[in-house]
Amino acid sequence: MSARLLSTELRRFFARRAIILGLLGVVLLVVLVNAIQLARSTTAVASAHTVQTSLPGQVTMFSPGYDRRIHVAATFEQTISGAGIALTLLVAFLASTYIAADYGTSLATQLLFEPRRRVVYVTKAVAAAIGCAMVTVVVLLWCGILQYAGSALRGISTGVDAAWVGHRLGDIARAAAASAMMAVLAFAIGAVTRRTAAAIGVLFGLLVAMQFLRATKWTRAIGRIVPVNAIWGVADGKLVGNDHFIGLHTLSGAVAVGLAWVAGLTVLGAVWFARREIR
Amino acid sequence: MDTAIAIRGLTKHYSSRRGAVRAVDGLDLDVPTGGVFGFLGANGAGKTTTIRAIVGHLRATSGSIKVLGTDVPGDLESVIDRVGALVEQPLFFPGFTGRRNLSLLARSRGFPQSRVAEVLHTVGLDARADRRFATYSLGMKQRLGVASVLLKDPELLILDEPANGLDPAGIIEMRNLVRELGAQGRTVFISSHLLSEIEHTCDRVGIVDRGRILRVGSVAELLSLGGSQFRVKVPGGADARAQAQRTLTSAGWHVMADEAGDLLVDVEAERAHEITRTLAADGVYVGELAPVARSLEEAFLAITGTAPHADDGHEGMAAPAAPPDTRPDTGPAT
Numbered sequence: 001m002s003a004r005l006l007s008t009e010l011r012r013f014f015a016r017r018a019i020i021l022g023l024l025g026v027v028l029l030v031v032l033v034n035a036i037q038l039a040r041s042t043t044a045v046a047s048a049h050t051v052q053t054s055l056p057g058q059v060t061m062f063s064p065g066y067d068r069r070i071h072v073a074a075t076f077e078q079t080i081s082g083a084g085i086a087l088t089l090l091v092a093f094l095a096s097t098y099i100a101a102d103y104g105t106s107l108a109t110q111l112l113f114e115p116r117r118r119v120v121y122v123t124k125a126v127a128a129a130i131g132c133a134m135v136t137v138v139v140l141l142w143c144g145i146l147q148y149a150g151s152a153l154r155g156i157s158t159g160v161d162a163a164w165v166g167h168r169l170g171d172i173a174r175a176a177a178a179s180a181m182m183a184v185l186a187f188a189i190g191a192v193t194r195r196t197a198a199a200i201g202v203l204f205g206l207l208v209a210m211q212f213l214r215a216t217k218w219t220r221a222i223g224r225i226v227p228v229n230a231i232w233g234v235a236d237g238k239l240v241g242n243d244h245f246i247g248l249h250t251l252s253g254a255v256a257v258g259l260a261w262v263a264g265l266t267v268l269g270a271v272w273f274a275r276r277e278i279r
Numbered sequence: 280m281d282t283a284i285a286i287r288g289l290t291k292h293y294s295s296r297r298g299a300v301r302a303v304d305g306l307d308l309d310v311p312t313g314g315v316f317g318f319l320g321a322n323g324a325g326k327t328t329t330i331r332a333i334v335g336h337l338r339a340t341s342g343s344i345k346v347l348g349t350d351v352p353g354d355l356e357s358v359i360d361r362v363g364a365l366v367e368q369p370l371f372f373p374g375f376t377g378r379r380n381l382s383l384l385a386r387s388r389g390f391p392q393s394r395v396a397e398v399l400h401t402v403g404l405d406a407r408a409d410r411r412f413a414t415y416s417l418g419m420k421q422r423l424g425v426a427s428v429l430l431k432d433p434e435l436l437i438l439d440e441p442a443n444g445l446d447p448a449g450i451i452e453m454r455n456l457v458r459e460l461g462a463q464g465r466t467v468f469i470s471s472h473l474l475s476e477i478e479h480t481c482d483r484v485g486i487v488d489r490g491r492i493l494r495v496g497s498v499a500e501l502l503s504l505g506g507s508q509f510r511v512k513v514p515g516g517a518d519a520r521a522q523a524q525r526t527l528t529s530a531g532w533h534v535m536a537d538e539a540g541d542l543l544v545d546v547e548a549e550r551a552h553e554i555t556r557t558l559a560a561d562g563v564y565v566g567e568l569a570p571v572a573r574s575l576e577e578a579f580l581a582i583t584g585t586a587p588h589a590d591d592g593h594e595g596m597a598a599p600a601a602p603p604d605t606r607p608d609t610g611p612a613t
Contacts, residue, residue, distance in 0.1 A: 004386065004387070005387055007386070008383055008387045011386070012372070012383055015372075015374075015375060015379065016372075016374065017374050101372075105370055105371065105372050105373060106370050106371050106380070107370070108336060108370050109369065109370050109371060109424075109427060110384070111334075111335070111336065112334060112363075112366075112427075113359070113384050113388050114387055114388070115334075115335050115352070115355040115356055115359050116356050275338070277331075277336065277338065278331075279331075279336070279337075
C-alpha cells in the first residue's frame, strides 16, 4: 500500500454520494436534536399552592420543579457513548456499500491500473477505516460544539476546562477507533457478499445472534468473541458492570478482541479478494 | 517476429448448474508487435474470457500467457503501465464526472493530471468531461473507456468489442482512432463479432470458435481461403452464355450462373487466363473477366461453419469444432 494509492482511495471515499449524504444527514439530525434540547432547556423551582375544591376544604398542590438546562460538561460524555455506538451502524453501511458499489462500477477498471489485488484490498479497507473514523470524529465534534453553544446560550457551561476537553477528545478518539474497526468488519463482509444489502443483513444477523446469546449458558464465553459486542464495548468505553457487553470486562479486552477481528478479516479478505474473479 | 501477446494452451473451465463449462479450450495465439490484430468470433466463442485472463481479471484453469514478454498474471504489475485495456463495457463511478473518474485513475498510478485533459481531447470528450458518467450515452461511455486506456500511453491496447453500441458515426470514429493508434507503432488487439469492423480495421485476424483458435492470418489471406472465384461476362445473349458454360464444364471447371446470367468460375488467380483461352478455342469470346470479391463473412462461415452474429451459446459446448483440413500456412494458429 502506498501513500498515493491511499490518498486516491480516500478521495474516492469522500467523493461518494452515500458518504456525503450520510454525513450531511447525520449533521442535520444533530442540529435537530440540539434544537429540541435547546427549546427544552428550561428550569423551574419547586412550588406549592392551595386550590379551593368543590367540596368543603382546600387542597395543597405541589410542583416539584426541574432543571432541564443543557449542561455540556455533564452530558457530553454520555452523548459520545450513545452516538458512538449509533455511528458504528452508520459506518457499517458506509464501508460495506463502499466496496459493494465498487464491484458494480469501477473495480474492473481500477484493477487495470493497479493489478495487485491484495494491495488494492488493504488500501481500500484502510481508506474505509480512516474515512469512517473521520466521519465519527466530525459528527461527535459537531455534537460537542452544538451542545457547548446551547449550554452557553441557555444552559450551564461550567466545568468545561482543559482537562475535561482532553478527556472528551480521548472518548471521541475511542469512538473513532470503534468506527474504524466496524468499517473493516463491514468492508470484509461487503467484499464477500458484493452487495450492500447482504452485508447489512449479515451484520444485523450478528446483532440478533447477540441477543440470543444472552439466553444461553455459553453467554460469557461466546460474548467475548462476538466482534460487534467488542466494537460496541470500545465505543461505549465503560464495560464494568454493564450488562450490554456480554462477557467483556475491560476496555483493553474489548480492544484486543476488536483488533484480532480486524487483523484476521483483513488477511482473509485480502487472500479471498486476490483469488476472486472480477467480471 | 516479436510477439506482444503469446498464449499457449489457455483453458478456462467454469462450474455451473449444468456442469462444467469450457469457455476457452486450449487456445494458442501469437499477436505480433505493431499493427491492429483482430480477435474475431461469435458471441460466446471465448473472446472476452481470453481477454480477462490476459489482464488478470480471472485465473486460467491451465495454460500460459505472456504479455510484452512478461508472464501474466504473475508479473502483471511490472507490465501493467505498458498495457491499456478496455474489457466489455467501460465501468466507472456513475456519480463522478468523466474527468474525475480519469483523474482518480491517473492519480492511482502517478500519471500527470495534464494527461487527463489530453486523452479527453483525443477521444473528443473535452466538452462533456464535467458531466456525470451516469448521464453519458453509450457512445460517450465507450469513448471515456478508450480515454482511460490511453491515459497510460500504452504500447499494447486491448479493446474488447469497442464498437459495441456505437451509432454508425461513432463506429467510423472508433475505427479511425483504432487505425491511427495502430499506425503509431502500438499494438492494438481488438476483439469483435462484427466482421465489417475487423475487415476494415485490422491487419491480421485470429478467428476463435468454441474457445479455440481456428485460423490466423492477414485479412487478405483469410479472404482467399477456400479458393478464388472469377466472374465471366459473355456477350451475345443466353445462347452464348449456355455454350460458354458447357465449354468450361466439359473442360473440367466448376461453373455456376449468377442471377444476372454471368458465369462464376472457381479458379485460382494465376490460372484465370486459362478461362479465356479455353473459351476462345471453342469460338466463344469473353467480354469481361473479373475476380469475385469474397467478404470476410463468407470466409468466416467457411472456417467456422457458423453465422458470426448468432448468439448460439457456444460457451459451454463441450466439443470444440475441428479445424478445417485445408489450412494454409498463414500464421501460428493452433
